[in-house]
Amino acid sequence: MSELFSPLEWVFVIILALVPLAGIALHLWIMLLRPPRTPPDEHDKTS
Numbered sequence: 899m900s901e902l903f904s905p906l907e908w909v910f911v912i913i914l915a916l917v918p919l920a921g922i923a924l925h926l927w928i929m930l931l932r933p934p935r936t937p938p939d940e941h942d943k944t945s
Contacts, residue, residue, distance in 0.1 A: 903911060
């Protein structure tokens with residue numbers, strides 16, 4: 899397997915594989931782990 903690419907090319911292969919995975923992880927982290935937003939209209943209607 900190491901005969902396919904030189905060591906420098908493997909660096910770029912790994913980077914190109916990790917960038918989309920990091921983007922997916924970032925978006926999932928933003929969507930799932932952010933604190934829930936409270937709608938601002940609720941406070942105006944109750945008062």
